[in-house]
Amino acid sequence: MPSSTGPVTEPPADHRKGPRRRGEELESAILRATLDELTEVGYSALTMERVAARARTGKAAVYRRWPSRAQLVLDACKLGKISEVDLPDTGGVRGDALALLRQMAATMSSPLGGIMRGLLGEMTRDPELAELIRERIHTVRPLAVHVVLERAVERGEVEPWVLTSRRATVATDLLRNQFLLFGAPVEDEVIVDIVDDIYLPLILSPAPHPPDKAD
Amino acid sequence: MPSSTGPVTEPPADHRKGPRRRGEELESAILRATLDELTEVGYSALTMERVAARARTGKAAVYRRWPSRAQLVLDACKLGKISEVDLPDTGGVRGDALALLRQMAATMSSPLGGIMRGLLGEMTRDPELAELIRERIHTVRPLAVHVVLERAVERGEVEPWVLTSRRATVATDLLRNQFLLFGAPVEDEVIVDIVDDIYLPLILSPAPHPPDKAD
Amino acid sequence: MPSSTGPVTEPPADHRKGPRRRGEELESAILRATLDELTEVGYSALTMERVAARARTGKAAVYRRWPSRAQLVLDACKLGKISEVDLPDTGGVRGDALALLRQMAATMSSPLGGIMRGLLGEMTRDPELAELIRERIHTVRPLAVHVVLERAVERGEVEPWVLTSRRATVATDLLRNQFLLFGAPVEDEVIVDIVDDIYLPLILSPAPHPPDKAD
Amino acid sequence: MPSSTGPVTEPPADHRKGPRRRGEELESAILRATLDELTEVGYSALTMERVAARARTGKAAVYRRWPSRAQLVLDACKLGKISEVDLPDTGGVRGDALALLRQMAATMSSPLGGIMRGLLGEMTRDPELAELIRERIHTVRPLAVHVVLERAVERGEVEPWVLTSRRATVATDLLRNQFLLFGAPVEDEVIVDIVDDIYLPLILSPAPHPPDKAD
DNA sequence: TTTTAACCGAGACGGTACGTCCCGTCTTGGC
DNA sequence: GCCAAGACGGGACGTACCGTCTCGGTTAAAA
Structure with a gap:
C-alpha cells in the first residue's frame, strides 16, 4: 500500500454544475x-x-x-435548417423557377449569405473543407432544381435530356454568381431577368439547340 | 541612391541609414x-x-x-499585370469565346485564384472593398467580353442587342461560378461545354428568343 | 496614390486609458x-x-x-527590499551572529521563504536562473556575515584568516539547511544552538585548529 | 537504473486484453x-x-x-534503491566521513539530485509531504552518520556526547547546502574542506568546547 | 539657409485568439 | 467490483498579429 498522505492541493473550485454533458x-x-x-x-x-x-x-x-x-x-x-427548400407547384416551370430563385435569394440575404461567402474564402486553405462544401452544393441545391425540372418534363414543357445537361443549373449558378459579386439583396428584377431571358430559352422545348452531344 | 521606380529589382540596402525611401x-x-x-x-x-x-x-x-x-x-x-487580357481574333465568336475563357481559367489556376477567392470572402465585412472589387469585375472582364462580342456583331454572327443584354456575360459568369465552387483547375471540357451548349445558343442569331424586353 | 477607401473595420474598443506606459x-x-x-x-x-x-x-x-x-x-x-539587512553592533560577535541569524529566520518565515524554496526548485531546470540565484546568495548574505566578522576581528575576537575561510558562513549555511529541511519557523533554540555549539567554537580564537592550509 | 527493480518482471504484454493488472x-x-x-x-x-x-x-x-x-x-x-548507503570502514573517522560525503555527492549528481531539489520546492505547498520528506532525511542519512560516529567512538576518536549533538550532522548539512545552492557536481575539494576544516575540529576529542549544556 | 514639420524605421504597447498540454474529476465499457 | 481508456470543464502556456502609439532620426518643404 502506498503512503497515502491525504489531500494535498486545494481543489481550486467546484466547477461542475450537475451531470457533465457528453x-x-x-x-x-x-x-x-x-x-x-x-x-x-x-x-x-x-x-x-x-x-x-x-x-x-x-x-x-x-x-x-x-x-x-x-x-x-x-x-x-x-x-440549422438552412437548406430547407419548400417548392410550391405553381403549375408552370417559370413560376417554379422563380419561386426557387427567390428562396435562394432570401437565404443569401440572411446571415447565411455571409457565412457562405466566408466558407468559399476558406476553400483555398482547406481542401477537405472544400470537398465538404462542394458536396453540399452538389446535393442540396441541384436536388431542388431537379424537382422543378422533373415537374416540367412531366408537363411537357421541358425535354428529358435537359435534366442531365449543364443547362439545368444555369439559373441557380447565375444567381449565385450575382450574389457573390454584388452581394445581397439580389433585386427581383435580376431574378426575373435570369429566368426569362436566359433560363427559359435554354430549357424550354423546342430546344434552341438539339441535344446532339448529350450522351 | 537607389533607383526610384526601377524595375522589379529591389534595393536590398539597409534603410536604417542612408537615403530613406518615401x-x-x-x-x-x-x-x-x-x-x-x-x-x-x-x-x-x-x-x-x-x-x-x-x-x-x-x-x-x-x-x-x-x-x-x-x-x-x-x-x-x-x-501585378493580373488583368492582362490578350484576345486573339480567331475569326469566329466560338474561337474567341473559348480563348477568353481559357485565359480566365489559367488565371484562376494561378495564385490569383486563391486571392480572388479570399477577396470575395472579405466583401461581407467591408462594403467599400466590395464596391472596389465589383468595379474591377465590371470593368476589366466585361471589357474583354465586349471586344469579343463586338467582333461577332461586325461579322454578323451576333445581333447588337446582345451586347447590352444579360446574356453577354453568361459564359464568364458560369466559369467563375464553376471556379468558386469546384476550384481550379477548371477542365477544358467544362469550358467547351459552357460555350457550345449554353453561350453560343444564347447569343448566336437567329436568337432563340427575340429581345422583346431588352430596352 | 493608393486607393484609400476609408475606415473599414471597426475599432473593437478603445482600450487605452491615458498615456501608455513604457x-x-x-x-x-x-x-x-x-x-x-x-x-x-x-x-x-x-x-x-x-x-x-x-x-x-x-x-x-x-x-x-x-x-x-x-x-x-x-x-x-x-x-522588494527583501535582502535588507540591518546589523546592530551588539558589542560582541555572539550577539551580532544571533541578530543576523534571527533576521534571516524572520525572512524565511515571511512569504519570501516559500519563494526562496520555489526558486531553489527551479534551479535544476534553468541553469541561467541558477547562476542568478547563486550570485545573489554569494553577494548579499556573505556581505552581512563579512560585516559581523570584520567587527569581531577588530575587537580581537576572531582572527583575520577566518574571514576567507569556509568557516565564515557555517552559521548561515546551517540555518538555511535547517529551513529548507524543516521549514519555517525556525525555533530560536536552534539558532542559539548553531551559534553557541558550532559557530563560535569554529571562529573564536584561539582557533581549535590552526589555519595550516588556509592560504 | 530505475526499472526492473525486484522480482516483478511481468511480460510487457498489451494489458488492454488478457489478464488485467491489479x-x-x-x-x-x-x-x-x-x-x-x-x-x-x-x-x-x-x-x-x-x-x-x-x-x-x-x-x-x-x-x-x-x-x-x-x-x-x-x-x-x-x-529505487536510492538511499542505498554502503559505508566501508576505512579505519578512521576522517576516511569514513569522506567516504560518506562522497557517496552523497555522487547521489546528488545523479538524476536524484534534481528530484530532491524539486521535492524541496514542493514542501511549501504540501505540509504533509514535507513531513514525509523530513522523515526520510531524519532517518536515512543520520543513520549513516550515526554508523560512522559510533565506529569513531569505539575507536576513541570521538566522545559519545557528540552522537546526539547538533555537531553530528554538520558535515552532511553543509554538503547538502552546498549542493542546493551551487548545484552538482560538488567538487571533491569542497568535501575535503568541509571534513578537515569544519567537521573534524568539531567532533574530534579533545573537543574544543566541552558539552556543558548537552543534556 | 535655416527651421520645422512630416514622414520613416523600428518596435513597444494593450489586447485577442490561437492550438496544445495538463489538471483533477467523471463516465463508459469490459473483464 | 476495479481496470483501461479517455472525455470533460477549466486554466495556463508561449506565440502571432492586431491596430495604435512612441521614439529617434532623416528629409523635404516652409520660413
Whole structure:
C-alpha cells in the first residue's frame, strides 16, 4: 500500500454544475452556440474561444470534434435548417423557377449569405473543407432544381435530356454568381431577368439547340 | 541612391541609414512585398506585419496608406499585370469565346485564384472593398467580353442587342461560378461545354428568343 | 496614390486609458504586480497570465522582459527590499551572529521563504536562473556575515584568516539547511544552538585548529 | 537504473486484453513508470498524465493511490534503491566521513539530485509531504552518520556526547547546502574542506568546547 | 539657409485568439 | 467490483498579429 498522505492541493473550485454533458448532448450544445455566434457576430468574427465559452465548455472539447472553424460552422449550418427548400407547384416551370430563385435569394440575404461567402474564402486553405462544401452544393441545391425540372418534363414543357445537361443549373449558378459579386439583396428584377431571358430559352422545348452531344 | 521606380529589382540596402525611401518608391516597395507574400504564403496567411517586414519598413507606413489587408492586396493585384487580357481574333465568336475563357481559367489556376477567392470572402465585412472589387469585375472582364462580342456583331454572327443584354456575360459568369465552387483547375471540357451548349445558343442569331424586353 | 477607401473595420474598443506606459514605468508596474501575486497566492501558483492581468498589460510585455516565471520573480524580489539587512553592533560577535541569524529566520518565515524554496526548485531546470540565484546568495548574505566578522576581528575576537575561510558562513549555511529541511519557523533554540555549539567554537580564537592550509 | 527493480518482471504484454493488472502489480508498474519518467524528463517535467500513459493505465488508477505528483515521486524513490548507503570502514573517522560525503555527492549528481531539489520546492505547498520528506532525511542519512560516529567512538576518536549533538550532522548539512545552492557536481575539494576544516575540529576529542549544556 | 514639420524605421504597447498540454474529476465499457 | 481508456470543464502556456502609439532620426518643404 502506498503512503497515502491525504489531500494535498486545494481543489481550486467546484466547477461542475450537475451531470457533465457528453457525446451528442455536448455536441449539439456546441453547434447551437456556433449558430448563435454566427448570427450575432458573423462568420469572420467567430472564434473557437467564444464558441467554447458560449457552450460553457473548454476549447479542447471543440477541437476534439472540429479541427477548424470552417468545419465547425459547416456542421452548425447543417444543424440549422438552412437548406430547407419548400417548392410550391405553381403549375408552370417559370413560376417554379422563380419561386426557387427567390428562396435562394432570401437565404443569401440572411446571415447565411455571409457565412457562405466566408466558407468559399476558406476553400483555398482547406481542401477537405472544400470537398465538404462542394458536396453540399452538389446535393442540396441541384436536388431542388431537379424537382422543378422533373415537374416540367412531366408537363411537357421541358425535354428529358435537359435534366442531365449543364443547362439545368444555369439559373441557380447565375444567381449565385450575382450574389457573390454584388452581394445581397439580389433585386427581383435580376431574378426575373435570369429566368426569362436566359433560363427559359435554354430549357424550354423546342430546344434552341438539339441535344446532339448529350450522351 | 537607389533607383526610384526601377524595375522589379529591389534595393536590398539597409534603410536604417542612408537615403530613406518615401512616397512612390516606398509605396511600390510595399506593393511588391505584398505580391511576393501573396505568391509565397497566399492571401489568407498574409499579414500586415510580414508585409511591412518584407518591405523593410514599419507597420505604420503600411497602415497609413491602406486601412486593411484586403485593400492592400487589391492594389497589389492592380500592380501585378493580373488583368492582362490578350484576345486573339480567331475569326469566329466560338474561337474567341473559348480563348477568353481559357485565359480566365489559367488565371484562376494561378495564385490569383486563391486571392480572388479570399477577396470575395472579405466583401461581407467591408462594403467599400466590395464596391472596389465589383468595379474591377465590371470593368476589366466585361471589357474583354465586349471586344469579343463586338467582333461577332461586325461579322454578323451576333445581333447588337446582345451586347447590352444579360446574356453577354453568361459564359464568364458560369466559369467563375464553376471556379468558386469546384476550384481550379477548371477542365477544358467544362469550358467547351459552357460555350457550345449554353453561350453560343444564347447569343448566336437567329436568337432563340427575340429581345422583346431588352430596352 | 493608393486607393484609400476609408475606415473599414471597426475599432473593437478603445482600450487605452491615458498615456501608455513604457519602459521603466511599465516594468516596475509588472514587478509590483508580481510581488502582490507572490504574497497572495505564492510562488508556485503564480502565473504569467495573472501577473500581466494584474499589471493591466499583455503577456507579451512580460515575456519581452522576462523569459520565465523564475526570473521575473527573482527581479521582483530584488525590488522588494527583501535582502535588507540591518546589523546592530551588539558589542560582541555572539550577539551580532544571533541578530543576523534571527533576521534571516524572520525572512524565511515571511512569504519570501516559500519563494526562496520555489526558486531553489527551479534551479535544476534553468541553469541561467541558477547562476542568478547563486550570485545573489554569494553577494548579499556573505556581505552581512563579512560585516559581523570584520567587527569581531577588530575587537580581537576572531582572527583575520577566518574571514576567507569556509568557516565564515557555517552559521548561515546551517540555518538555511535547517529551513529548507524543516521549514519555517525556525525555533530560536536552534539558532542559539548553531551559534553557541558550532559557530563560535569554529571562529573564536584561539582557533581549535590552526589555519595550516588556509592560504 | 530505475526499472526492473525486484522480482516483478511481468511480460510487457498489451494489458488492454488478457489478464488485467491489479493491486501490487499495477502499483509497481506505476512506480516504475514514474522512475523512468524521472530519469528521462526530470522531476519538474513529470506529469501524472505521462506516468499513467507510460504505465499503460488510466490517470484514475494513479490518483486513487497518490494524491499528488510529489508523493508519487517520493514513493517511486523509495522503490529505487536510492538511499542505498554502503559505508566501508576505512579505519578512521576522517576516511569514513569522506567516504560518506562522497557517496552523497555522487547521489546528488545523479538524476536524484534534481528530484530532491524539486521535492524541496514542493514542501511549501504540501505540509504533509514535507513531513514525509523530513522523515526520510531524519532517518536515512543520520543513520549513516550515526554508523560512522559510533565506529569513531569505539575507536576513541570521538566522545559519545557528540552522537546526539547538533555537531553530528554538520558535515552532511553543509554538503547538502552546498549542493542546493551551487548545484552538482560538488567538487571533491569542497568535501575535503568541509571534513578537515569544519567537521573534524568539531567532533574530534579533545573537543574544543566541552558539552556543558548537552543534556 | 535655416527651421520645422512630416514622414520613416523600428518596435513597444494593450489586447485577442490561437492550438496544445495538463489538471483533477467523471463516465463508459469490459473483464 | 476495479481496470483501461479517455472525455470533460477549466486554466495556463508561449506565440502571432492586431491596430495604435512612441521614439529617434532623416528629409523635404516652409520660413
